[in-house]
Amino acid sequence: MTEQQHTAQEELALFALQALPKAEQDAVRAHVAECSVCREELARLQGDVALLALSVEQHPLPAGARERLLERIANQPQSASNVVHIESGKTAKKIYSSVSWSLAAALLIFSVGSLLKVGQLNMKIQQQAEQLKQQEQDTAQATRALDVLTAKNAQHITLTSAQAHPEPEGRAVYLASTGGLIFQASHLDPLPADKTYELWVIPADGKAPIPAGLFKPDATGSASVVLPQIPVGVRAKAFGVTMEAAQGSKTPTLPILLAGAAGE
Amino acid sequence: MFAKLLNPILKLLRSESGGTTPSTGTIADASDVALLESVAAGQQQAMATLFDRYGGMVYSVALRVLNDTGRAEDLMQEVFLQLWREPGKFSSGKGSLGAWLAVVARNRAVDVLRGRKPSDPVDEVILTSKMDLSVEIERGLLMEKVRAVMKELPAEQQRSLELAFFEGLTHAEIAQQTGDPLGTVKTRIRSALGSLRKAVEA
Ligand SMILES: [Zn+2]
Numbered sequence: 001m002t003e004q005q006h007t008a009q010e011e012l013a014l015f016a017l018q019a020l021p022k023a024e025q026d027a028v029r030a031h032v033a034e035c036s037v038c039r040e041e042l043a044r045l046q047g048d049v050a051l052l053a054l055s056v057e058q059h060p061l062p063a064g065a066r067e068r069l070l071e072r073i074a075n076q077p078q079s080a081s082n083v084v085h086i087e088s089g090k091t092a093k094k095i096y097s098s099v100s101w102s103l104a105a106a107l108l109i110f111s112v113g114s115l116l117k118v119g120q121l122n123m124k125i126q127q128q129a130e131q132l133k134q135q136e137q138d139t140a141q142a143t144r145a146l147d148v149l150t151a152k153n154a155q156h157i158t159l160t161s162a163q164a165h166p167e168p169e170g171r172a173v174y175l176a177s178t179g180g181l182i183f184q185a186s187h188l189d190p191l192p193a194d195k196t197y198e199l200w201v202i203p204a205d206g207k208a209p210i211p212a213g214l215f216k217p218d219a220t221g222s223a224s225v226v227l228p229q230i231p232v233g234v235r236a237k238a239f240g241v242t243m244e245a246a247q248g249s250k251t252p253t254l255p256i257l258l259a260g261a262a263g264e
Numbered sequence: 265m266f267a268k269l270l271n272p273i274l275k276l277l278r279s280e281s282g283g284t285t286p287s288t289g290t291i292a293d294a295s296d297v298a299l300l301e302s303v304a305a306g307q308q309q310a311m312a313t314l315f316d317r318y319g320g321m322v323y324s325v326a327l328r329v330l331n332d333t334g335r336a337e338d339l340m341q342e343v344f345l346q347l348w349r350e351p352g353k354f355s356s357g358k359g360s361l362g363a364w365l366a367v368v369a370r371n372r373a374v375d376v377l378r379g380r381k382p383s384d385p386v387d388e389v390i391l392t393s394k395m396d397l398s399v400e401i402e403r404g405l406l407m408e409k410v411r412a413v414m415k416e417l418p419a420e421q422q423r424s425l426e427l428a429f430f431e432g433l434t435h436a437e438i439a440q441q442t443g444d445p446l447g448t449v450k451t452r453i454r455s456a457l458g459s460l461r462k463a464v465e466a
Contacts, residue, residue: 019435019453052414065337227404
């Protein structure tokens with residue numbers, strides 16, 4: 001192939017997916033190594049392909065996976081040349097001609113193509129991040145306020161333990177239009193064996209709180225709820241966390257352990 | 265009742281707004297680059313943090329391809345061990361460790377699934393992504409978006425794309441399996457990727 005005859009977009013897409021037979025794959029690789037036009041188009045397609053890896057349903061890690069990894073790491077020497085480096089254009093060129101070009105290209109992902117394309121999404125994400133910051137602050141304050149409000153009943157919380165441990169906190173980002181909700185909490189108190197934490201969406205229209213997922217903290221007190229099944233289009237006034245019996249509840253049981261207003 | 269109880273708290277919040285103290289940075293908030301530097305310096309805690317950040321994603325990708333929790337964990341362990349042994353092989357200057365790990369996991373898993381030798385050495389992977397997947401919120405939003413797009417694709421487009429990406433089939437194998445002409449398969453995959461791109465842009 002020559003630069004006069006560019007690789008068809010369909011071929012490039014298949015190349016990005018590693019879905020071409022060996023001979024065709026080699027041909028595309030050879031052309032792309034020489035042709036910046038196709039290289040750029042491929043990079044864009046690789047960006048699209050990489051998105052697929054994000055589409056998979058997220059599963060919790062098998063129990064003990066973290067410990068197993070850390071144990072192996074503790075027993076594993078690192079290589080001598082552990083330098084985190086920024087690739088120069090020169091290195092990149094070398095890679096174009098190497099056998100592993102397809103993976104290299106596969107990882108030229110979001111920038112060349114999608115950076116431009118995903119710019120808008122990034123902006124949205126940035127807005128979300130700003131909202132998140134606000135919500136984080138709100139949640140921290142809500143936690144503090146709740147501590148005050150529930151002080152009479154909080155006989156098990158001694159002054160020393162409150163100082164020895166960071167306060168529990170949570171943060172949520174919510175897109176009413178899709179019913180998408182992501183929640184993270186840290187410094188949570190350990191749960192009794194027969195209990196779970198439960199997240200709630202408090203609708204702005206005053207209707208009953210909507211259960212938005214059960215979660216239990218890990219050894220470090222962290223937990224998250226990612227995209228629970230909740231109705232689409234519910235305007236939220238606030239979010240709350242309660243402790244419930246292990247199977248969860250349809251209505252929240254007081255006290256509210258964490259709460260935060262859905263800032264606008 | 266719940267909402268009523270919440271109201272005084274929210275009011276309190278509003279009257280107090282501005283009085284919060286900024287949260288202090290911890291290792292959990294460190295950037296991928298900073299963490300990789302710590303990993304290169306042999307700090308296991310940094311590795312643990314990276315694992316907490318991306319372990320679930322890598323595992324989920326491997327599980328989707330291999331459909332076997334044991335093999336998926338083995339693969340995940342291998343990917344992270346590799347990162348521990350040779351963190352310099354990810355060139356962090358340009359981008360997203362999360363995307364890199366996800367694609368490495370996919371490619372490795374497909375190799376395992378198809379009984380192939382690793383087709384692409386990890387050490388020559390370049391990543392220039394600016395997409396920050398290190399924040400779970402952002403990752404979650406993007407995942408949600410991609411998933412929604414996938415669901416809306418015509419069934420045969422979705423199927424072709426999944427056979428290629430998650431099962432590592434060539435276009436000829438896909439054509440054989442679906443009984444469609446090669447050209448049709450090619451077009452479908454191209455259109456499906458196009459839709460995905462368009463939707464993420466939107
Ligand atoms: Zn060309």
